[in-house]
Amino acid sequence: MNERTVMMGRMFFMLGLLLLLPTAILVQILRLNVLEGDELQELWSSQAIETISIPAQRGNIYDANGSLLATNQVIYKVAVDPYAPGTTRDQLKQVADVLSDHTGRPASWYSNRIRQATPGNRYIVLERSVGVSAYEDLRELSVRGVILEEEYKRSYNFGSLSAHILGFVNHNIEGMTGLESSYNDILKGQNGLQQVRKDRSNRIFAYVGAPRKLPRQGHSLHTTMDAYIQAIAEEELESGIERHMANYGSVIVMDPKTGAVKAMANYPTYDPNSPAGESSINRRNFAVSDLIEPGSTFKLVTAVAAVEQDIFDSDEIFETPENGRKIINGQMMRDHDPLGNLDFTGVIAKSSNIATSELAMRLEPNLFYQYARNMGFGTPTNIDLPNEPGGKLQRPFEWSGVTLPWMSIGYEVQVTPMQLAQAYAAFANEGIMMRPYIVDKITDEYGNIVRQTKPDPVRTIAKKETIEKLLPVFREVVSDSGTAEWASVQGLDIAGKTGTAQKLIDGRYQAKYRASFAGFFPAEDPAYVILVILDEPRTSIYGGFTAGSIFREISTRIAGLDNRLYRRLPGNRITLNREQTVVPNITWLQADHAKELLRDSGIPARVSGSGSYVVEQSPAAGEKIDGNTLLNLKLGEVAPDSIPDGYAMIPNLRGMNMRQATTLLLSSGLDIETIGSGTIYSQFPREGDLMRQGRTVTVRGLAKPMTEAATIASN
Numbered sequence: 001m002n003e004r005t006v007m008m009g010r011m012f013f014m015l016g017l018l019l020l021l022p023t024a025i026l027v028q029i030l031r032l033n034v035l036e037g038d039e040l041q042e043l044w045s046s047q048a049i050e051t052i053s054i055p056a057q058r059g060n061i062y063d064a065n066g067s068l069l070a071t072n073q074v075i076y077k078v079a080v081d082p083y084a085p086g087t088t089r090d091q092l093k094q095v096a097d098v099l100s101d102h103t104g105r106p107a108s109w110y111s112n113r114i115r116q117a118t119p120g121n122r123y124i125v126l127e128r129s130v131g132v133s134a135y136e137d138l139r140e141l142s143v144r145g146v147i148l149e150e151e152y153k154r155s156y157n158f159g160s161l162s163a164h165i166l167g168f169v170n171h172n173i174e175g176m177t178g179l180e181s182s183y184n185d186i187l188k189g190q191n192g193l194q195q196v197r198k199d200r201s202n203r204i205f206a207y208v209g210a211p212r213k214l215p216r217q218g219h220s221l222h223t224t225m226d227a228y229i230q231a232i233a234e235e236e237l238e239s240g241i242e243r244h245m246a247n248y249g250s251v252i253v254m255d256p257k258t259g260a261v262k263a264m265a266n267y268p269t270y271d272p273n274s275p276a277g278e279s280s281i282n283r284r285n286f287a288v289s290d291l292i293e294p295g296s297t298f299k300l301v302t303a304v305a306a307v308e309q310d311i312f313d314s315d316e317i318f319e320t321p322e323n324g325r326k327i328i329n330g331q332m333m334r335d336h337d338p339l340g341n342l343d344f345t346g347v348i349a350k351s352s353n354i355a356t357s358e359l360a361m362r363l364e365p366n367l368f369y370q371y372a373r374n375m376g377f378g379t380p381t382n383i384d385l386p387n388e389p390g391g392k393l394q395r396p397f398e399w400s401g402v403t404l405p406w407m408s409i410g411y412e413v414q415v416t417p418m419q420l421a422q423a424y425a426a427f428a429n430e431g432i433m434m435r436p437y438i439v440d441k442i443t444d445e446y447g448n449i450v451r452q453t454k455p456d457p458v459r460t461i462a463k464k465e466t467i468e469k470l471l472p473v474f475r476e477v478v479s480d481s482g483t484a485e486w487a488s489v490q491g492l493d494i495a496g497k498t499g500t501a502q503k504l505i506d507g508r509y510q511a512k513y514r515a516s517f518a519g520f521f522p523a524e525d526p527a528y529v530i531l532v533i534l535d536e537p538r539t540s541i542y543g544g545f546t547a548g549s550i551f552r553e554i555s556t557r558i559a560g561l562d563n564r565l566y567r568r569l570p571g572n573r574i575t576l577n578r579e580q581t582v583v584p585n586i587t588w589l590q591a592d593h594a595k596e597l598l599r600d601s602g603i604p605a606r607v608s609g610s611g612s613y614v615v616e617q618s619p620a621a622g623e624k625i626d627g628n629t630l631l632n633l634k635l636g637e638v639a640p641d642s643i644p645d646g647y648a649m650i651p652n653l654r655g656m657n658m659r660q661a662t663t664l665l666l667s668s669g670l671d672i673e674t675i676g677s678g679t680i681y682s683q684f685p686r687e688g689d690l691m692r693q694g695r696t697v698t699v700r701g702l703a704k705p706m707t708e709a710a711t712i713a714s715n
Helices: 003-035 037-048 089-103 107-115 132-141 178-182 184-188 227-244 295-308 344-349 353-360 365-374 403-407 417-428 464-477 546-561 591-601 658-667
Strands: 049-054 068-080 124-130 146-156 192-198 220-223 248-254 261-267 325-328 331-334 432-434 439-443 449-452 457-460 495-505 508-521 528-535 580-582 605-609 613-618 624-626 631-636 647-649 671-676 679-684 690-692 696-702
Touching: 068 089, 068 132, 068 690, 089 107, 089 124, 089 132, 107 124, 124 132, 132 146, 178 184, 184 220, 227 248, 227 261, 227 528, 227 546, 227 679, 248 417, 248 546, 295 344, 295 353, 295 365, 295 417, 295 464, 295 495, 295 508, 331 353, 331 403, 344 353, 344 464, 353 403, 365 403, 417 432, 417 464, 417 495, 417 508, 417 528, 464 495, 495 546, 508 546, 528 546, 591 605, 591 613, 591 631, 658 671, 658 696
Parallel strands: 605 631, 671 696
Antiparallel strands: 049 192, 068 124, 068 146, 220 439, 248 261, 248 528, 325 331, 432 457, 439 449, 495 508, 508 528, 580 624, 613 631, 647 690, 679 696
């Protein structure tokens, strides 16, 4: 073999190798695209395409008048990536300055947070919740390293109003208590799905044509709760607890004909916008969850059973011991005072324990138990709120020799305030017990009714004739000869029963008491049932004086809201001296609107400072001034985040005429509903509350001339 042949062989070998490489590449391409293409493409899609959730909006909660109680508010989380391309220290300082302007924190706080972050950290959270105005200012900076994430939080527009009814949500916007918990699945809706892609850095981005499933938005709740009545109940309960130095208390207001709960108040209370800042005791709904021995309010059971079973003569006189004490089966039974000889009406009106127990012992234990059970004790009311116990009502075979007489006066039985209110509502409703409920209807995002609650009769607790015989007896309780004289309201026909119960603590009855009053009005055609309970009042242990006086204030103010009842109140007018004017609250109003209001009111003003809003006024709102007094106004600028976008602050409208109030509210983006005419003496929502623009403020007015007698009705 010559040298030329060897050389040619080598050349052909190298040429073969050169041809083999592209051939192998071509074969590989064919394999990837033809033989395994579908599988590899599916593998790439599974790694590069991801599904993310599209959050559903939680439904709103409204009161019976359409006022928005709970809704969702957009908030923004602010973070920075200091290593983002083009991001400089000066830009990060600008971000810190903008945040400082909106939050009040010094800019250095944000700069230090960035500087002290872990080296290489590309996601440094500066604020977890800022408003829309801060968000817009940060966007205007056009800093690539700013990360703005839109989130939602639950907002309770009236703060602590109806907190125990509404409940609150956790950080995942899941209901924890109240209606938020009971109707959580209905309120939260169903999240949608969105397909997205991610790049090599795991950054997610949308792409055209990506499949998506839209969320089903949460449904809204329309409640039976009247925010006017709720506000009255809360204010008077708080005032009464402070006045009588009680530990805590509850109020329930019901419509006896339907079972609709108009108000449910507990004090102490909490703000559901920040529930973690309050004690768990303050968040507890005593009206639904507490088990108590009711004391003499339970005598309704004994009275119904005694009349229906005809166990006494209509003219029978019950003799009680001169010292007001009697030994029954080895235990001492006491009346609150020696009461002497009583007829049946006197037994109930003066609340004699001895005579009541005597009546009960004429009944068979099984029969008395059945009446108590029939009136709802020992079983849940099934109200649409969580954490309701059924109470404790022992069966007759568990009773001792003293159970029947003591149960007849409200001991050896545990009930919830809701059960007690339901029983008195049944008494007021001619013996027909209704299931209590809070939610009247449920609507979808378009306002279509998804579910409507119909009043639900549970059972009949007594014959109509029995109720008719007992009604004048329980009216007598609220008279100058009964135990509830302090609960009476001139012009209102009220029936009810007081209760004073010694507390069982650590297995022994202590010298601590729970006071209560349950009543309804007008007695001949009841529209409202109100239960008031106080724990350990210190001014007096008796329910008539403590709980009864709170009942009086609540019922008087409720009657002032009800045109049918308002006409019954004596002197149902409010006084204003013609020569004096009540100073309106114009703080934080726009300067032009404030000047127009003062001009219409005939109040001269002196203005100082510069700005778009009134930041100070003197004299203060609510003071009475004569026509020559100057109102001093100081102008300034309102803080950008003090009023959220889309909301308006409710001004004090009392003392204005209807035209002035209408002008003021419309200029703030709010609607007005007027009841009556003339000078405004009552409004809802309250002064200083924030309300979404487009909602309605209701005012109540009276025409001149006006007299003085019913000022209390407008408090």
